[in-house]
Amino acid sequence: xxxxxxxxxxxxxxxxxxxxxxxxxxxxxxxxxxxxxxxxxxxxxxxxxxxxxxxxxxxxxxxxxxxxxxxxxxxxxxxxxxxxxxxxxxxxxxxxxxxxxxxxxxxxxxxxxxxxxxxxxxxxxxxxxxxxxxxxxxxxxxxxxxxxxxxxxxxxxxxxxxxxxxxxxxxxxxxxxxxxxxxxxxxxxxxxxxxxxxxxxxxxxxxxxxxxxxxxxxxxxxxxxxxxxxxx
Amino acid sequence: xxxxxxxxxxxxxxxxxxxxxxxxxxxxxxxxxxxxxxxxxxxxxxxxxxxxxxxxxxxxxxxxxxxxxxxxxxxxxxxxxxxxxxxxxxxxxxxxxxxxxxxxxxxxxxxxxxxxxxxxxxxxxxxxxxxxxxxxxxxxxxxxxxxxxxxxxxxxxxxxxxxxxxxxxxxxxxxxxxxxxxxxxxxxxxxxxxxxxxxxxxxxxxxxxxxxxxxxxxxxxxxxxxxxxxxxxxxxxxxxxxxxxxxxxxxxxxxxxxxxxxxxxxxxxxxxxxxxxxxxxxxxxxxxxxxxxxxxxxxxxxxxxxxxxxxxxxxxxxxxxxxxxxxxxxxxxxxxxxxxxxxxxxxxxxxxxxxxxxxxxxxxxxxxxxxxxxxxxxxxxxxxxxxxxxxxxxxxxxxxxxxxxxxxxxxxxxxxxxxxxxxxxxxxxxxxxxxxxxxxxxxxxxxxxxxxxxxxxxxxxxxxxxxxxxxxxxxxxxxxxxxxxxxxxxxxxxxxxxxxxxxxxxxxxxxxxxxxxxxxxxxxxxxxxxxxxxxxxxxxxxxxxxxxxxxxxxxxxxxxxxxxxxxxxxxxxxxxxxxxxxxxxxxxxxxxxxxxxxxxxxxxxxxxxxxxxxxxxxxxxxxxxxxxxxxxxxxxxxxxxxxxxxxx
Numbered sequence: 092x093x094x095x096x097x098x099x100x101x102x103x104x105x106x107x108x109x110x111x112x113x114x115x116x117x118x119x120x121x122x123x124x125x126x127x128x129x130x131x132x133x134x135x136x137x138x139x140x141x142x143x144x145x146x147x148x149x150x151x152x153x154x155x156x157x158x159x160x161x162x163x164x165x166x167x168x169x170x171x172x173x174x175x176x177x178x179x180x181x182x183x184x185x186x187x188x189x190x191x192x193x194x195x196x197x198x199x200x201x202x203x204x205x206x207x208x209x210x211x212x213x214x215x216x217x218x219x220x221x222x223x224x225x226x227x228x229x230x231x232x233x234x235x236x237x238x239x240x241x242x243x244x245x246x247x248x249x250x251x252x253x254x255x256x257x258x259x260x261x262x263x264x265x266x267x268x269x270x271x272x273x274x275x276x277x278x279x280x281x282x283x284x285x286x287x288x289x290x291x292x293x294x295x296x297x298x299x300x301x302x303x304x305x306x307x308x309x310x311x312x313x314x315x316x317x318x319x320x321x322x323x
Numbered sequence: 324x325x326x327x328x329x330x331x332x333x334x335x336x337x338x339x340x341x342x343x344x345x346x347x348x349x350x351x352x353x354x355x356x357x358x359x360x361x362x363x364x365x366x367x368x369x370x371x372x373x374x375x376x377x378x379x380x381x382x383x384x385x386x387x388x389x390x391x392x393x394x395x396x397x398x399x400x401x402x403x404x405x406x407x408x409x410x411x412x413x414x415x416x417x418x419x420x421x422x423x424x425x426x427x428x429x430x431x432x433x434x435x436x437x438x439x440x441x442x443x444x445x446x447x448x449x450x451x452x453x454x455x456x457x458x459x460x461x462x463x464x465x466x467x468x469x470x471x472x473x474x475x476x477x478x479x480x481x482x483x484x485x486x487x488x489x490x491x492x493x494x495x496x497x498x499x500x501x502x503x504x505x506x507x508x509x510x511x512x513x514x515x516x517x518x519x520x521x522x523x524x525x526x527x528x529x530x531x532x533x534x535x536x537x538x539x540x541x542x543x544x545x546x547x548x549x550x551x552x553x554x555x556x557x558x559x560x561x562x563x564x565x566x567x568x569x570x571x572x573x574x575x576x577x578x579x580x581x582x583x584x585x586x587x588x589x590x591x592x593x594x595x596x597x598x599x600x601x602x603x604x605x606x607x608x609x610x611x612x613x614x615x616x617x618x619x620x621x622x623x624x625x626x627x628x629x630x631x632x633x634x635x636x637x638x639x640x641x642x643x644x645x646x647x648x649x650x651x652x653x654x655x656x657x658x659x660x661x662x663x664x665x666x667x668x669x670x671x672x673x674x675x676x677x678x679x680x681x682x683x684x685x686x687x688x689x690x691x692x693x694x695x696x697x698x699x700x701x702x703x704x705x706x707x708x709x710x711x712x713x714x715x716x717x718x719x720x721x722x723x724x725x726x727x728x729x730x731x732x733x734x735x736x737x738x739x740x741x742x743x744x745x746x747x748x749x750x751x752x753x754x755x756x757x758x759x760x761x762x763x764x765x766x767x768x769x770x771x772x773x774x775x776x777x778x779x780x781x782x783x784x785x786x787x788x789x790x791x792x793x794x795x796x797x798x799x800x801x802x803x804x805x806x807x808x809x810x811x812x813x814x815x816x817x818x819x820x821x822x823x824x825x826x827x828x829x830x831x832x833x834x835x836x837x838x839x840x841x842x843x844x845x846x847x848x849x850x851x852x853x854x855x856x857x858x859x860x861x862x863x864x865x866x867x868x869x870x871x872x873x874x875x876x877x878x879x880x881x882x883x884x885x886x887x888x889x890x891x892x893x894x895x896x897x898x899x900x901x902x903x904x905x906x907x908x909x910x911x912x913x914x915x916x917x918x919x920x921x922x923x924x925x926x927x928x929x930x931x932x933x934x935x936x937x938x939x940x941x942x943x944x945x946x947x948x949x950x951x952x953x954x955x956x957x958x959x960x961x962x963x964x965x966x967x968x969x970x971x
Contacts, residue, residue: 101764107771145760171763173805174756175819193767193801196774267832283829287836309833311864312825 093207094135096120098128098151099143099169104192108141111196112203125149129157137164139207141199144170144181152184159185165206169194188305201299208240223258225317226306228297230258239297249274250293253286257307257317266314290315330527339520339527344589346517353510365503370496372453375433377496379451381488382435382477383458385410387447390437390475393423393468401425408487409480417472424476432481438474439466524592529600537603539610546612547601554594561587640722655680694723701730710738748815755811759804766804770797806936813943820863820947824970827858827892827899834871835890838879846884847905853892860899860967862948873941874903874963881961883908899969907959915954 095117097108105121112119120135122128126149128142140158144151155166167188168181178189188202209227223230227240237244237254246254252274257265265273267283274286290309294301308318329335360366364373385404389412392401405411405425413424436450440457447466449456460466469475483490529537561583601607608614635643658676701714712734716727776790812818831851842849878888882905889904911918918938942952945965955962 101768103768104764104771107768107775110775111771171760171767173808192763193770193797196771266826266829267836268829283832284835284839287833288839289836290833291836291840309868311833311868312827312830312862313823313864314829315833 092116092118093138093211094118094120095203096122096128096131096135096137096140096142098122098125098140098146098154100124100146101143104143107196108199111200125151125154125157128154132158132162132164137162138211139203140164140166141169141203142166144168144172144177152181155181155185163210165210167199167202167206169199198300205240205299208242223255225258225261225319228254228258228306230255244296246293246296247289250289250296253289254293254297254307254317257315261317261319264310264314264316270315327532328530330523330530331532336524336527339523340589340592343517343520343524343592344585346513346520347588348585350510350514350517353506353513357507357510360499360503360506365500370500373500374493374496375451375453377492378433378479378489379435379449379456381492382410382433382479383437383449383456386412386435386437386449386475386477387458387460390466390468394466398423407485409483409485409489410487411478411480412475414469414473414475416470422473423468426476426478433479435477435479436474437477439469439471521592521595524596525599528596529603537600539597539601539604539606543597543600544606544610545597546610546615547598547607548611548613550594550597554590557590558587636721651684691723694719694727698723698727698730701727705730705734705737710734710741749817752811752815752817755808759808762804763801766797766801770794770801773797803936806940810936810940810943813940813947816947818866818944818947820866822861822863822948824859825862825864825867827860827901828853830864830867830871831890831892831901834868834875837872838875841879842875842888845879845882847878847882848887849890850887851890854894858892858894858899859970860950861970862950862967866944866948870941870944870965873937873944877937878903878905881908882906883959894969897969899967901965901967903963905961907961911956911959911961913956915956918954918956 093116095112097105097112097119098121099105099108100123102123105123109119109121120131120137122131124146125142128140129149131137132140140155142151142154146154151168151170155168158164158166165187166185167190168186169190169192170177170181171192173191181189187206190199190202205227223232229238231237232255235251237246237251253270256270256273257263267286270286271283272278275282290307291301294304294307297306298304304318306318308316310316364376368376389401389404392398392404393414401423402425411424411426413426414422416422434452438448438450440446440448447458447460449458479489483493529539529543565583566580598607601610635646638646659673662673662676697714697719701712704712713731714727716724716731719727773790773793777787777794781787831853835849835851839849882888886906889902891902891904893900893902938954941963945952948967950965950967953964953966955964
C-alpha cells in the first residue's frame with residue numbers, strides 16, 4: 092500500500108488524477124497549495140508526491156525545496172511550464188521527474204509506477220560487479236538480463252549489445268558508425284541506419300515517453316549516449 | 324540715518340576748493356619772494372651790508388642822473404633833484420679840489436665813490452668801500468663833466484631825515500630781513516595746506532550724502548580725453564593769443580592776466596576733481612571717447628566677422644575649399660610679388676617661405692586626415708552594429724563636428740529603436756508564453772475528462788463517438804498552443820542556440836532511424852543520398868533535429884502514399900544543401916511564399932490535422948542557426964532545401 096500525495100490548485104485535475112491512479116495498492120491524499128502539501132507530508136507517511144508548480148500561497152518549487160530538507164520521497168513535477176529552463180530548474184532543485192500539462196494519463200501512471208518501484212523496492216541499489224545500473228535500468232551481464240525499475244525487459248541480442256556498450260560508458264557519445272563497427276565487427280557501408288532503428292526500438296522498450304527519453308539520449312548530428320543517472 | 328561724513332559736506336568742499344586756489348597762489352608768491360630775497364642776499368649777508376648794497380643801487384642810479392645833468396650844465400636841476408632827499412654829493416678833481424656838489428660837510432653814514440676807469444672812459448666804477456662794481460654808461464656825453472682822475476662822492480644820511488626812496492627801501496629791507504625765515508616757514512605751511520586741501524578734494528570728489536556708489540554725472544560725465552584735449556586747446560589759445568604778447572605795462576592787462584591765471588588754476592583743480600570722480604566711478608577709461616570709438620569699431624568688426632563666418636559656413640563644402648585654396652594661392656602670389664619688388668635673393672627666401680608654408684600646411688592636412696579617419700571609423704563601427712560607439716568630437720569644428728555628432732546621434736537613435744523593438748518582441752513572447760500556460764491548465768482537464776468519457780462504458784454509442792471528437796479536437800488544440808509558443812519563440816529568437824559542429828550524415832541516419840517505420844506504414848519509400856565523405860556544418864543539433872522532425876512530420880501528413888520521399892545532401896561551393904522532396908497528396912494551389920506564412924497550409928480545406936505553423940517554425944529555427952530555407956512548389960512536387968555554410 093503506497094501513499095501518494097496529489098497537489099494541484101485545480102480541483103478538476105486532482106480529481107482526474109485520482110481517477111487515473113485509482114488502484115487497490117494506492118492510497119491517495121490531496122492538497123491544493125504548497126503549504127497544504129507540506130502539512131500532509133508532516134502528518135502522513137507519503138511515498139510519492141505529484142506536484143504542480145504554479146500554485147497560490149506556496150509554489151511547487153518552494154514546497155519541494157522544503158520537502159527535500161527532510162525527506163527523500165520521490166517528487167514528480169506536473170506543470171504547464173514546458174520550457175527547457177523550467178525543467179532543468181525543477182530537476183536541479185530535487186525533482187525526480189517532470190511531466191508537462193496537458194499530460195497523457197497513461198504516462199503519468201507509468202512514471203508514478205516507475206518512481207515507486209525504484210524508491211520502495213530498489214532503494215539501496217546494492218551493487219554487484221557484473222551488474223550495470225543507470226537510474227532504473229539494471230543490466231546483469233552474467234544472466235544476460237535487463238530489468239527496468241525491477242521489471243524484466245525483453246531485448247534482442249543486438250539491442251542488448253548496444254545497451255551494454257552504452258551503459259559501460261555512461262555520458263559518452265557514440266556515433267552510429269562506431270556502434271556498428273563495435274557490435275557487428277564490420278565496416279559500415281551505409282548500414283548505420285540499422286543502428287538508428289535498433290536504438291529507437293531500445294528507447295521504445297526502456298523509456299516511458301520515447302520522444303523525451305530519460306536514459307537513452309540522442310545527440311542529434313553526433314550520435315547516442317546513455318545519460319548518467321538523474322540523481323546520482 | 325548715519326552722520327554726514329566730512330567728504331560729503333558741500334560747504335566744506337567749496338571752501339577747500341577756494342582754499343586750494345588761494346593757497347596755491349600764496350605758495351607761489353612766497354616762493355617767488357624767497358627766491359628774490361635769496362638773490363638779493365638776504366640769507367647770506369649781515370643786515371648792515373645788505374642795506375649798504377641795497378642803498379648803493381639807488382645811489383648809483385641817482386649818481387648817474389646827477390652826472391648827466393652836470394654834463395648838460397643843469398646845476399639848478401641838480402639842486403632841485405637833491406632837495407628834500409637824504410642824498411648829498413660832491414665831485415672832486417684829481418687833486419681833491421671841490422668842483423661841484425651840495426655836500427655840507429656833516430658826517431653822513433654811507434659814502435660811495437664813482438669814478439671812471441682810466442683805460443675805459445665809458446666804464447664807471449662804483450666803490451662802496453667794501454666792494455667795487457663796474458657799470459657801463461650809454462655815452463660819453465653822460466659823463467663828460469667828469470675829468471680824468473675825478474671822483475664823485477655820494478653821501479646817504481643814515482638817520483633818513485627825509486622820507487624818500489632811500490628811507491622806504493631801508494624800512495622795507497629792515498622788515499623783510501626780520502621776517503626772512505618766517506617767510507620760508509609760511510610758504511612751506513601754505514604749500515602743505517594747499518596739497519592737503521587738494522588731496523581732500525580728490526578724496527571727496529563725487530561723494531554725495533545718501534549715495535554709496537560714486538557716479539559720474541553732468542559735467543563730470545564728459546569723456547576724459549575730450550576734456551583733456553579741450554584743456555590743452557584752451558591753454559594753447561590763451562598762450563598764443565594773450566600771454567605771448569603780454570607786457571606788464573598796463574594795469575588792466577595785469578589784472579586780466581592775474582584773473583586769467585587764477586581762473587586757469589581753478590579750472591585745473593576742477594579738471595583733477597573730474598578725473599578723480601571718473602576714476603572712482605570706474606568709468607574714466609571706458610568713458611573715454613577713444614575707448615568708445617574703439618569699442619564701436621571692435622563690435623562692428625566682430626559683427627562683420629560673424630556674418631562672414633555664417634555666410635562661409637552655409638556655403639557648400641566645395642566652395643569653402645575653393646575659397647581656402649584661393650586664399651592660399653593669393654597669399655603665395657603676394658609674397659612672391661613682394662620678394663620680386665624688394666630684389667631680395669629670391670631663391671633662398673623662396674625656399675624658406677616654401678618651407679614655412681609647408682610647416683603650417685602639413686598639420687592642417689594631417690588634422691583633416693585624422694578627423695576623416697575618425698569619422699570613417701565611427702561610421703564603420705555603426706555599420707557593424709556597434710551602436711554604443713561614440714566619436715570623440717572634442718577636437719573637431721564646423722562641418723566635421725556636426726557630422727561627427729550626427730553619426731553619434733544615429734547610433735543613439737538606432738539603439739533606442741532596436742531596444743524598443745526587442746522589448747516589444749520580448750513582451751509579445753512573454754505574453755504568448757503566459758497565455759499558453761493559462762490555457763494549458765483548463766485544457767488539461769478537458770483532455771483528461773474527454774478521455775475518461777471515452778473510457779466510460781456506456782450503452783449509448785453516440786456518447787462515445789462524441790467524446791472521441793472532443794478528445795481529438797482538444798489534442799489538436801494542445802498541439803496548436805505548443806506550436807504557437809514555439810513559433811513565437813523561434814521567430815523572435817528567444818531560444819538558446821548552442822552551435823557545435825554537426826555531421827549531416829549522422830543526423831540523416833538518426834532521422835531515418837526515427838521515421839523509417841512510420842514512413843513504411845504510410846507506404847512511403849525513403850531514399851537517402853549523401854556524399855561519400857562526411858559533411859559537417861555548424862548547427863545546434865537539437866534545433867536541427869526539430870527542423871528535420873517538422874519536415875518529416877509534414878511529409879508523413881501530406882505525402883501521397885506509394886510514392887518515394889527523397890532526402891539528399893549535396894555540397895555546392897562550400898555550402899551544404901539538405902533537400903526533402905515528396906509528392907503532395909493534396910493539390911498545392913498556393914505559392915511557396917504563402918506556404919511559409921504563419922497559419923497557412925497547402926490545403927485550404929484543412930481537412931487534416933496540423934495548424935500550418937510547422938513551416939514557419941521550421942524556417943525560423945533554420946535561420947536561428949544561420950541557415951536558409953528554400954521552398955519550391957511545382958505542381959504536386961514539393962521540395963524544401965536547407966542551406967548551411969559547410970565547415971572542414
